[in-house]
Amino acid sequence: MKEALALPSAARALLAEKLVESLEFDVEEILQMLWTDKAKKRRDEVRSGAVPTIPGEEALARVRQILE
Template sequence: MSLSESEFYEAGMSLPPDVRKHVALRLLESLESADQESIDVAWTSEIALRVDDIRRGTVKTVPGEQVFAEIAAKTASRDT
């Protein structure tokens, strides 16, 4: 038996709140795992490109402390 979207929704809404929450989280996780795989592949490629750029010397690296100091300064100037 296959349920339509509205039948599935109505069946879900008839569940107790704690069960409904558990089912909703499992459904979301099923979507996130598919998305996460494509995200991981994209980031792996991007990281490889960035490492290659650093090794070739085609980009300038900036120390993390400097980056965080600049961000803090910009944030502080916006807060005043």
């Protein structure tokens, strides 16, 4: 850390940018995993009949009505 702090400002800025990019990659993986888990849970709820489903056209009509 001492070596990084001793770098010139431009080099520290570039290093900081690269470190943040590496964190964003990790966050994206975590978010992807969470969304996948959620999607599988919803799929299982639909398959088991725990949640009601509606035809696609009806769903789109509802969305259009809300947006009007």
